[in-house]
Amino acid sequence: MHRPARAAVLSAGSWGTAAAKILADAGTSVxxxxxxxxIADAINATHRNPAYFPDVELPPSLTATTDPAAALDGADYLVLSIPAQALRDSLAVWTPHIGPDTVVVSLMKGIERDTGLRASEVIAEVTGVSAVRIAVLSGPNLAREIMAAQPAAATVACPDEAVARCFQQACHTSYFRPYTSTDVIGCELGGAIKNxxxxxxxxxxGMGMGDNAAAMLITRGLAETIRLxxxxGARPATLAGLSGLGDLVATCTSPLSRNRxxxxxxxxxxxxxxxxxxxxxxxxxxxxAxxxxxxxxxHGVEMPITEVMATLLHExxxxxxxxxxLMQRPPKPEH
Known part of the structure; x- marks a missing residue:
């Protein structure tokens, strides 16, 4: 009899806790x-994360530790859910404990400042793990809804489709439906730009504009996401899928979205x-931004919404x- 897959989830934040619950509900040892x-003591003693979801009971098979070596001992998957800008320093601590066959799965939706690297690229650079052992999970996944076991789906992307299928199995539950892809670039950029x-x-x-303005920004935002x-090297179809349009719609319209x-x-x-x-x-x-x-x-790509936002965020x-x-840009054909 095969033992269940084992996953180490870093860290115990909002999305990390939700991902850990998905994995545990799917039968993965987490x-x-x-x-x-x-936080670790509360998860082990009460099966709850008091910092983020004190009202939700976690599966009893889900345990916690503050020791990275203990978490990674025998892990088939290292699932990373931390701020993108903290990834490099965190990996420097974790890398010595990553096993030779461990698959690293990124849940992060950001681009590293100064380098412009996607999370999978930072992982490869810092850990030396081959690209075929680095996967990405991305989609319209609002943590609060997932903790309530409300229906959701996502894309698991990896250059090696067999690896994507294995992680798909490790996180497939009655309420969480993962699809597979080999387009890591499309999944990561869709997840980062939608924020x-x-x-x-x-x-x-917040300024009192209506649904027309929201629809305009979502649609034109998708257009510039596809361009970049x-x-x-991404496939356009990826951006029309869960990790592109799906994630964009959820993040732009939900009051649960921290970026919105x-x-x-x-x-x-x-x-x-x-x-x-x-x-x-x-x-x-x-x-x-x-x-x-x-x-x-x-790359010579025009991204007017992103440009205005970056300028505004720097005040x-x-x-x-x-x-x-945004409204006074020269008129032009839509496509």
């Missing part, structure tokens, strides 16, 4: 790595510092100037 003793577009949609909502992703919420705070007149304090959790779009814009410039233009900049 150890969550928590930075704080009190920036969601900030713009949130700002428009395909310039980097952050944007709404700005649209209502909060400063960057006030919006950061009010949102509390990491808002990847704020961190990645400039890196995405630089990537676009390197170089006002909300009114941002709206004017």
């Amino acid at each position: 150890i969550v790595h928590a930075r704080r003793n009190e 920036v577009i969601a900030l713009a949609v949130g700002i428009a909502s 992703a395909t310039a980097l 919420t952050f944007g709404a705070h700005l649209g209502q007149g909060m400063t960057m510092a006030e919006a950061t304090a009010a949102t509390r959790q990491t808002t990847e779009g704020v961190k990645s 400039t890196a995405i814009l630089e990537l676009a410039r390197v 170089k233009i006002s909300l009114t100037e941002a709206a004017t900049a």
Whole structure:
């Protein structure tokens, strides 16, 4: 009899906890790595994460530790759910404990500042793990809904389709349906850029704009996502799927979306510092907007929404100037 797959999940944040629950519900043996003793102790003693979901009971098979070596001992999968800008330093600590056959799965939706690297590229560079052992899970996955076992789906992307299928099996439950793909670039860029577009949609909502404005930003945001992703080698069909359009719609329209919420705070007149304090959790779009814009410039891709957002987030233009900049661009054919 085969033993169940084993997964180490770093870390015990909102999406990390939700992903750990999915894996455990799918029959995978899961150890969550928590930075704080009190979180690990609470998960082990009460089967709850008091910092994020104190009202949701976790599967009894899901355990926690603050020891990365213990978490990774015998792990088939290392599942990474941490802020994109913290990935490099975290991996430096974890790499000595990664087994020779462990598959590294990224749940991150950001681009590293200074380098412009996607999460899978940072993983490969820091750990030396081959690209065929690095996978990405991306899709319209709002953690609160998943913790309530509401229906959701996502894409598992890996250059090696067999690896993608194995992780697909490890996280397939009655409420969570994963699909497979080999288009890692498309999945990662869809997940990263949608956060920036969601900030713009949130700002428009906060300023009192209606559904027409939201639909315009979502549609044109998808257009610039496709332009950059395909310039980097992604397939257009990926961006029409779960990790592209699906994730974009959920993140731009849901009140559970931290990027949309952050944007709404700005649209209502909060400063960057006030919006950061009010949102509390990491808002990847704020961190990645400039890196995405630089990537676009390197590849000669026009991304007007991303450009306006990067400028606004650096407080170089006002909300009114941002709206004017987008609406007064020269008219042109849609495609």
